[in-house]
Amino acid sequence: MNKKKWYSGMVVSTLLLTAMLSACGQNTNSSSTDNAAKTNATNAAKASNNGGSEEKVKLTVAVFAEELDFWQQKIAEPSFAAALPNVTVDLQSFANADELTKTMKIRQAANEFPDVTYLKAANLIDFQSTIAPWKKDDVLVQSNKFVSAYENNKTPEGDYYGLPMKVMSDWVFYRKSVFQELGLEIPKTWQQFVDLSVKIKDSGKYQPIAMGGKDKWPVYPFAEWLPEAIGKSQPTLLSDLAKSDQPFTAVSPFSKAFGKFDQLIKADVMGKALDTSWTDAENMIVNKKAAMLVAANFFYPDYVKLGGDVGDLGVFPIPDVDNESDTITQVGQVDLFFVLSKKSAHPEEARKVVAWFMGNEVYAPYIERTGMVATVDLPASGTKTVFQEAADTLTYKQKMLIPGDENFNKIRNEVQFDTHVIGQYMLTGKDYQKSLEDLNEKWAKARKKLGIQ
Amino acid sequence: MSYNMQRKLIIVSFLLIPIVLLLMLLVYPTLKLLQMSFTDWDGLTSGFQYIGFDNYKELLQSEEVWVSLKNNATYFIIHLAFIPLEIVVASVLVSKLRAAKFYKVIVFMPYIINGVAVAYMFAFFFSPDGSMNQVLHLFGLDRLSQSWLSDTHVVNFTLVFISLWKYSGLHIILFIAAMQSIPADYYEAATIDGASRFQQLRHITVPGIKTVIELILFLNVRGALQVFDIPFLVTNGGPGYDSSTFMVYTIKTAFQYNHFGLAAAMAVTLMILIGIVSFVQSKLITIKG
Numbered sequence: 001m002n003k004k005k006w007y008s009g010m011v012v013s014t015l016l017l018t019a020m021l022s023a024c025g026q027n028t029n030s031s032s033t034d035n036a037a038k039t040n041a042t043n044a045a046k047a048s049n050n051g052g053s054e055e056k057v058k059l060t061v062a063v064f065a066e067e068l069d070f071w072q073q074k075i076a077e078p079s080f081a082a083a084l085p086n087v088t089v090d091l092q093s094f095a096n097a098d099e100l101t102k103t104m105k106i107r108q109a110a111n112e113f114p115d116v117t118y119l120k121a122a123n124l125i126d127f128q129s130t131i132a133p134w135k136k137d138d139v140l141v142q143s144n145k146f147v148s149a150y151e152n153n154k155t156p157e158g159d160y161y162g163l164p165m166k167v168m169s170d171w172v173f174y175r176k177s178v179f180q181e182l183g184l185e186i187p188k189t190w191q192q193f194v195d196l197s198v199k200i201k202d203s204g205k206y207q208p209i210a211m212g213g214k215d216k217w218p219v220y221p222f223a224e225w226l227p228e229a230i231g232k233s234q235p236t237l238l239s240d241l242a243k244s245d246q247p248f249t250a251v252s253p254f255s256k257a258f259g260k261f262d263q264l265i266k267a268d269v270m271g272k273a274l275d276t277s278w279t280d281a282e283n284m285i286v287n288k289k290a291a292m293l294v295a296a297n298f299f300y301p302d303y304v305k306l307g308g309d310v311g312d313l314g315v316f317p318i319p320d321v322d323n324e325s326d327t328i329t330q331v332g333q334v335d336l337f338f339v340l341s342k343k344s345a346h347p348e349e350a351r352k353v354v355a356w357f358m359g360n361e362v363y364a365p366y367i368e369r370t371g372m373v374a375t376v377d378l379p380a381s382g383t384k385t386v387f388q389e390a391a392d393t394l395t396y397k398q399k400m401l402i403p404g405d406e407n408f409n410k411i412r413n414e415v416q417f418d419t420h421v422i423g424q425y426m427l428t429g430k431d432y433q434k435s436l437e438d439l440n441e442k443w444a445k446a447r448k449k450l451g452i453q
Numbered sequence: 454m455s456y457n458m459q460r461k462l463i464i465v466s467f468l469l470i471p472i473v474l475l476l477m478l479l480v481y482p483t484l485k486l487l488q489m490s491f492t493d494w495d496g497l498t499s500g501f502q503y504i505g506f507d508n509y510k511e512l513l514q515s516e517e518v519w520v521s522l523k524n525n526a527t528y529f530i531i532h533l534a535f536i537p538l539e540i541v542v543a544s545v546l547v548s549k550l551r552a553a554k555f556y557k558v559i560v561f562m563p564y565i566i567n568g569v570a571v572a573y574m575f576a577f578f579f580s581p582d583g584s585m586n587q588v589l590h591l592f593g594l595d596r597l598s599q600s601w602l603s604d605t606h607v608v609n610f611t612l613v614f615i616s617l618w619k620y621s622g623l624h625i626i627l628f629i630a631a632m633q634s635i636p637a638d639y640y641e642a643a644t645i646d647g648a649s650r651f652q653q654l655r656h657i658t659v660p661g662i663k664t665v666i667e668l669i670l671f672l673n674v675r676g677a678l679q680v681f682d683i684p685f686l687v688t689n690g691g692p693g694y695d696s697s698t699f700m701v702y703t704i705k706t707a708f709q710y711n712h713f714g715l716a717a718a719m720a721v722t723l724m725i726l727i728g729i730v731s732f733v734q735s736k737l738i739t740i741k742g
Contacts (some may be wrong), residue, residue, distance in 0.1 A: 275601030
């Protein structure tokens, strides 16, 4: 009997709670409906006042923290209100590409993807199911010079997952005055580059190369892009890795590139690289404590911001070749893509935000500020950038770094392939050949496990 | 409605919400984690396949996992070795020491400082031109200067030092709180009987704070195996994976390599490891009065 009472008590209390909770739910719903109705009414009133009929929409746009001020400033300008009178933008900023990607993965799982976001080339493949592709006949696509550089940016229907927003290339940034003082010339081969670095070291006045090895990623020009330059005959080097059980043999581009990097490490021309962060390395060349820094275009605005002498800065491509008669290959990559969400409630407005951004009024100052290469034709400005100067005077050809395909990504994730880790280990004195041998072994196992032929 | 019925109704209705929350926020995610650990879910797609114990086998065979666990062991052992010292410091601070309150504040301060600030502070302190090497230089001890954060043989000890600096204060304050609950009569009686300060510590203080010592020992296991903020912020697990810990590696596995299944298996393993190490520790370390 007692037990029966207990059970009935349980049932009654559960019912009571359910009723209470559902009542709360109804209240919330009705109030949100009321709010929505009120908002619509207000919007309608506003729209009729403005003589238009468009409803107010709010879009979320994910950007990098370092660009937040630029976006805020441009959105506040009249051109934005003129182009998108009914749109307000909620800017969400992220410290760097890693943070952005990590958050987007969580957002994707939670169905909270922003209306517009940046994505790195290598990550496009991870977000295919969430991306609203750019139509091939869209004027923004047709005017973009880099949209078809990436085969894996294409959907089966021939549309594009991402709209290339800016392009960067690898450069050796150097202080012209140091080169003049020591009587140095721009190197044309790898050996000349090493010799030149040793000469700077021997002068005892400057550190030859500033390397932010503490942060791991700054090793990428040597550990990630140099293999691409050396493997110039393979346009899809990364995807090709997935086709072999032993892709890191002694004759592979990776092995050759690491060999070259090793030569530089053994020449001891990068100071205490593992104790130097990227910011430290930047300051070293700005303050002329170091003569060179190897990075992509993104370093240039930092150099300017940190007060570096712009007239004293020169650039040349990394000399990946062994003979002067060979042409240097410079590696380039679309740094960021504009991506739209498939789940966006306002896809047309989201597209318009990108169109507004890619317009001359916003895009031209953006490109000037970032030092990157534009993906659309811009009106010629009077002054030549340091990169244009190099392009006019030096001989080299460009290769676009194409991210790996699905098979490559699967194997990379399985063996946790990260050339930056190998590069950073090399700075500690670890033998890269051993790392590559281990990698070969893991690679073959992973291919077998994943059934990749 | 009878009194008994009302009583039960109140108990049930009061308990329902916390139980539902517990099921929703703790039990369900844990079961989901367990389920995920048997799948190959990449965290991106909605589909996954069950792959049995493959993730667990893989993590046992992973070199990086073992390197990370070895680093966790360094944290565990050194922190464990410092617990007796923390008890001694607590017993000094609880005695009638001049300006004891001030010292207590000093000791506890590192724990309340923001972890990110601590990480950056020590990143500067241990940088090649940082204060540590400067101090050594000042005392003519240049030969002891090190690359504190980039030498693979030294980096983990540097990070453990930071961890000790940050967390010892918490341990000491907990010990002090426990010591204050021991009646003063015990010490008076012991003094009359001629017991030395050390004998008092050994036979009155330590047994008197047994519960807190057990708690700290457990927190040490948990803390050492889950250490994340310090290595992540100071070295990001580098150089390479040499200062990586189990948690740092788990996060990389999940978010950098889209291996959520494996990362879930690592999280489950971590829970089991904490249980095992705590159990073994409690069997090995027994405190008698």
